[in-house]
Amino acid sequence: MVVIAVDGPSGSGKSSVSRQVARRLRLAYLDTGAMYRAATLWCVERGEDLADARAVAHAVRVMPLEMGLDPAAPIVVLEGRDVSAAIRSTEISTAVSAVATNLEVRAELRRRQRQIIEAETRPGGFSDGAGIVAEGRDITTVVAPDADARVLLTASEEARLRRRSLEVHGADDAAAVEATKDQVLRRDRDDATVSQFHVAADGVVTVDSSELDLDQTVEAVLAVVAQVTAS
Numbered sequence: 001m002v003v004i005a006v007d008g009p010s011g012s013g014k015s016s017v018s019r020q021v022a023r024r025l026r027l028a029y030l031d032t033g034a035m036y037r038a039a040t041l042w043c044v045e046r047g048e049d050l051a052d053a054r055a056v057a058h059a060v061r062v063m064p065l066e067m068g069l070d071p072a073a074p075i076v077v078l079e080g081r082d083v084s085a086a087i088r089s090t091e092i093s094t095a096v097s098a099v100a101t102n103l104e105v106r107a108e109l110r111r112r113q114r115q116i117i118e119a120e121t122r123p124g125g126f127s128d129g130a131g132i133v134a135e136g137r138d139i140t141t142v143v144a145p146d147a148d149a150r151v152l153l154t155a156s157e158e159a160r161l162r163r164r165s166l167e168v169h170g171a172d173d174a175a176a177v178e179a180t181k182d183q184v185l186r187r188d189r190d191d192a193t194v195s196q197f198h199v200a201a202d203g204v205v206t207v208d209s210s211e212l213d214l215d216q217t218v219e220a221v222l223a224v225v226a227q228v229t230a231s
């Protein structure tokens with residue numbers, strides 16, 4: 001059984017790298033950012049005022065969310081609907097930090113995240129006890145500080161902006177990069193007020209992907225896992 005925790009800023013490659021690592025090691029995959037995105041969609045659809053911390057926290061506590069843990073198809077199901085695409089809209093990307101900085105929301109989602117991780121360490125879950133790769137902003141530090149392998153995935157601001165720009169706008173010219181700044185830089189600034197994901201905590205290994213392609217980054221993370229799980 002192995003638990004792998006991956007944190008990092010927006011566009012560092014957490015989701016794509018963690019999915020590949022989970023596939024290669026036949027583990028479950030948990031995208032905790034998708035849970036904050038689903039919580040935001042849930043609140044927006046119910047017409048909650050995102051500035052009303054108590055109302056938002058209450059709404060999230062009753063949110064009927066199911067997280068798919070298959071790294072080949074990590075679907076997100078909200079009240080029986082597949083919202084995997086809806087949670088990636090610009091509207092949700094812009095609003096999500098308001099929900100992710102709500103401390104009561106964080107407490108509730110961390111509780112659910114720990115439950116999911118714990119279930120994958122026992123027979124019967126998606127991985128049948130093989131383990132899980134969980135990624136986000138506070139997995140190495142708060143959600144699963146006892147994980148077998150803990151990785152902080154970083155990349156230069158320039159690389160992160162370029163990647164996100166290519167992903168969202170299909171281009172990385174100056175105008176496309178400028179249009180991506182809110183989704184990457186402003187959001188990281190807001191998120192960093194409640195989580196520490198720019199500097200590795202004690203025992204967390206930093207993998208800088210600025211000069212690596214996706215495959216090389218996956219190999220680098222697999223090497224960290226092999227090293228820490230062998231010792």
Ligand SMILES: Nc1ncnc2c1ncn2[C@@H]1O[C@H](COP(=O)(O)OP(=O)(O)O)[C@@H](O)[C@H]1O
Pocket residue numbers: 008009010011012013014015016017163164167209212213214215217
């Ligand atoms: N090492 C890398 N080199 C080049 N592109 C990458 C690398 N890692 C991720 N990407 C690409 O960058 C984009 C953002 O990656 P993603 O995994 O969504 O990051 P995060 O989950 O950290 O926000 C995706 O289009 C992904 O394919």
Ligand SMILES: Nc1ccn([C@H]2C[C@H](O)[C@@H](COP(=O)(O)OP(=O)(O)O)O2)c(=O)n1
Pocket residue numbers: 009010011014032033034036037096097100101135136137138139183187191195
């Ligand atoms: N463990 C986590 C995971 C995500 N978040 C917040 C931070 C982000 O603004 C949102 C969405 O996270 P997500 O990983 O989908 O964001 P990116 O795709 O990396 O830009 O949730 C968090 O506060 N704690």
